[in-house]
Amino acid sequence: MVTRTALIGLAGLASLTLTGPGSIPAPLEWGAGPLTVDALPRVVHVAHRGGAREVPENSMSGLMAAYERGTAQVLDLDTRMLRDGTVVVMHDATLNRTTYAGGAVRDLDLREWQGVRLHPRDSLPGSWRAERPPTVAEVLDRFGGRIVLMLEAKDPDSLDTLAAMLRARGLTRSVFVNSNDPEVARRAHRLGLISQLWRSAAQLRTDRPERWSSFVDLLDVDHKARDTDLVRAVRSGIPRVWAHTVVTPAQRDRVLALGCDGVITDAPGRLWKTSKRRAASGPPSSPLSGE
Numbered sequence: 595m596v597t598r599t600a601l602i603g604l605a606g607l608a609s610l611t612l613t614g615p616g617s618i619p620a621p622l623e624w625g626a627g628p629l630t631v632d633a634l635p636r637v638v639h640v641a642h643r644g645g646a647r648e649v650p651e652n653s654m655s656g657l658m659a660a661y662e663r664g665t666a667q668v669l670d671l672d673t674r675m676l677r678d679g680t681v682v683v684m685h686d687a688t689l690n691r692t693t694y695a696g697g698a699v700r701d702l703d704l705r706e707w708q709g710v711r712l713h714p715r716d717s718l719p720g721s722w723r724a725e726r727p728p729t730v731a732e733v734l735d736r737f738g739g740r741i742v743l744m745l746e747a748k749d750p751d752s753l754d755t756l757a758a759m760l761r762a763r764g765l766t767r768s769v770f771v772n773s774n775d776p777e778v779a780r781r782a783h784r785l786g787l788i789s790q791l792w793r794s795a796a797q798l799r800t801d802r803p804e805r806w807s808s809f810v811d812l813l814d815v816d817h818k819a820r821d822t823d824l825v826r827a828v829r830s831g832i833p834r835v836w837a838h839t840v841v842t843p844a845q846r847d848r849v850l851a852l853g854c855d856g857v858i859t860d861a862p863g864r865l866w867k868t869s870k871r872r873a874a875s876g877p878p879s880s881p882l883s884g885e
Contacts, residue, residue, distance in 0.1 A: 628739025630767040631788060634667055638856035639865060640744060641666035642839050643685065647860040650714040651692065652683045654728045654736070661741055665866035668770075669737060670744040670858060673730050675752040678703040681730040681759070685748070694724065700749075704729070731759060738765045744790065744858075746772040753778065757785040770812055783809035790814055792838065798823040807831035814838055814858065817849050828853035843868040 641660040649656030652671050660669055672685040677700055689695040694711050702710070707727070714722035730745065737743060743765075747753055750773065760766050771782045772790035782789040792814035793801055799820070803813055807830055815827050817837040828835050836856030837849035846857045846865055859865055 628764060628768050629741060631742055631770070632767070634742060636855060637850065638668060638834075638836060639666045639862055640668040640670050640836065640856060640858040641862045642670045642858045642860050643672065644669060645860060645862045647841065648719060648863050650712055650718065650722050650725075652685055652727065653712050653714075653722075653725055654732065655722065655725055657733065657737065660862060661737060663863060663866075665862040666859070668742045668744050668856075670746070670772075671730075671733060672746045672748055673752060673756065674699045675749040675755070676700065676702050676704060676707055679755060680704045680707065681752050681755055682707055683728045683730060683733060687748070693727070730756070734759060734763055734765065734769075738763050739768055742768055742770070744770040744772055746792075747778065747782075750775065750778045750781075753781055753785065757782075757787055760787065772812075772814065776806055776810075779806065780809045783811070788812070792816075793827075795819040795823070798827065801827075803827050803830035803832060812836060815849075815854070817845050817857075821852060824849065824852045824854065840865070 643651035644653065644656035644660045645666070649659050657669050657671065660666055671683050673681050674684045674687070675681050680703070682699070684692070684699050686692065687700070688698055689710060692712055694713050710727055711724040712727050713724065733743070745756060747756060753771070756771060760769055766786055767788065769788065770790040771787045772792055773779055773782070774792050776791060779789040779791040788811045789809060790812040791806060791810045793816065795816040795818040798815060803826065806813070810832050812834040813827050813830065813832045815824060815835060815837050817840050824837070834856065835854050836858055837854045838858035840846050840849065840857040840859045841861045843865060849857060857865070
């Protein structure tokens with residue numbers, strides 16, 4: 595199958611041939627199997643919650659818009675578990691902030707979940723309708739294998755369920771499974787998943803990430819961390835180090851110059867535009883060039 599995702603890195607932008615509406619680059623991975631993390635470019639852009647400054651966060655319409663725009667190579671979403679074991683897409687433990695309802699997500703079953711409606715923020719660009727928040731199964735069936743996904747397991751007891759869902763769909767090499775807890779990352783690794791561990795700036799001050807290199811595939815670091823902490827993460831032996839949650843070109847350029855090889859952003863469209871302008875002016879004479 596042919597992915598419509600723009601699999602690009604900042605360092606190679608100037609040499610890409612752009613095609614089609616919106617100047618989305620031709621795909622880098624062709625074949626009958628699902629797109630995997632091995633097809634990701636040297637520098638990766640991740641649409642955090644679908645790109646929460648540009649689309650309704652953790653919504654099917656927002657994820658679809660981010661996918662079709664081609665401004666990120668990975669779609670990020672948050673997962674929680676309902677009382678009947680269904681795993682759904684939601685960041686908060688309660689419904690209050692992002693929906694017209696209230697109360698704990700964990701108190702609902704699937705039938706009740708299907709009656710919930712998301713409340714798009716008025717500050718979002720464009721026009722968005724209220725919609726039902728998706729289940730993780732629906733997202734996997736819509737996007738799995740077409741673009742790399744990142745799932746944050748907000749409820750650690752959902753890990754076995756997530757693993758079974760990914761195995762059943764042949765997506766264990768196409769999805770990062772994220773947590774803030776090193777022990778959850780270790781469990782994900784033992785389950786044969788691609789383990790991701792995120793850490794705050796405060797945590798990174800005392801972390802020794804090299805201790806996790808045997809079971810963490812992706813270290814997700816706070817862009818607000820000190821330079822020394824980011825460099826220590828980059829040199830930890832963990833194969834991928836991406837920075838969250840980046841919203842400006844200056845924030846992106848700093849973490850990439852320090853050695854991170856990906857950015858997790860609420861504004862993938864904004865960063866994409868600045869990447870295209872840089873490509874038009876030629877390769878940069880900075881640490882971003884990869885020279």
